[in-house]
Amino acid sequence: MEPAAVDVFGDLDAVFALEGEEITRDPLSEVLRVEHQGLRYYVKRYWGAGKGLRRYLGRPRVKAEWQNLKHFADWGIPTAPIAAYGLERRGGAFARGALITQELVGTEDLAALARQGDPRLSDTRWVDGVSRQLARATRTMHDHHFAHNDLKWRNLLVNQQGELFFIDCPTGAFWHGPLLRYRIIKDLACLDKVAKQQLSRTQRLRFYLQYRGRSRLNAGDKQRIRRIVAFFEGRE
Numbered sequence: 001m002e003p004a005a006v007d008v009f010g011d012l013d014a015v016f017a018l019e020g021e022e023i024t025r026d027p028l029s030e031v032l033r034v035e036h037q038g039l040r041y042y043v044k045r046y047w048g049a050g051k052g053l054r055r056y057l058g059r060p061r062v063k064a065e066w067q068n069l070k071h072f073a074d075w076g077i078p079t080a081p082i083a084a085y086g087l088e089r090r091g092g093a094f095a096r097g098a099l100i101t102q103e104l105v106g107t108e109d110l111a112a113l114a115r116q117g118d119p120r121l122s123d124t125r126w127v128d129g130v131s132r133q134l135a136r137a138t139r140t141m142h143d144h145h146f147a148h149n150d151l152k153w154r155n156l157l158v159n160q161q162g163e164l165f166f167i168d169c170p171t172g173a174f175w176h177g178p179l180l181r182y183r184i185i186k187d188l189a190c191l192d193k194v195a196k197q198q199l200s201r202t203q204r205l206r207f208y209l210q211y212r213g214r215s216r217l218n219a220g221d222k223q224r225i226r227r228i229v230a231f232f233e234g235r236e
Contacts, residue, residue, distance in 0.1 A: 147183030189231035
């Protein structure tokens with residue numbers, strides 16, 4: 001934990017007593033933005049893991065998220081710095097937990113850029129730079145048999161220098177065999193869901209080739225692209 005954060009994030013009692021700007025909230029968790037000594041942090045507080053056996057079995061969502069962010073850092077995938085994390089069990093059941101990440105200053109998520117009609121999305125050089133970073137990070141993740149499972153534009157941040165960061169990955173996990181192949185298709189389809197509205201077919205194809213690390217498609221690539229494009233058909 002960063003020294004500057006010890007006073008406010010030293011234990012779960014302190015974290016759950018914090019007040020700040022509410023960003024999101026659902027029946028099991030909430031996200032606050034708080035400021036301390038000139039730095040801003042995102043505080044994710046979980047007080048539930050679900051109903052019934054979910055409270056006892058499997059990895060709590062908050063633990064999955066901090067472990068996944070650590071995987072990203074280990075693999076060289078830029079992500080939000082972790083300031084603190086922890087969880088508490090009572091009688092073997094998940095009781096509460098928290099993850100605190102430091103703000104990535106001057107960033108916006110790609111979905112927000114799309115909604116705002118940001119001119120950078122019309123800049124072919126800028127798009128190519130971000131596309132290459134995204135392709136490399138996504139391939140790295142998949143090469144480790146890991147799928148994000150929510151790889152949407154809203155979970156990708158970019159700063160004014162065009163540097164890309166991955167955030168919010170509580171449902172990511174390791175997979176093998178057919179399950180991994182399915183999850184890879186889902187990750188790529190999630191990315192393409194907004195890309196097909198914002199980018200040209202050439203830019204989308206270029207991203208896939210960057211992801212595959214080749215200059216031309218082979219028969220397997222063409223089959224995979226068909227599955228990616230058709231993944232959300234009938235679900236939207």
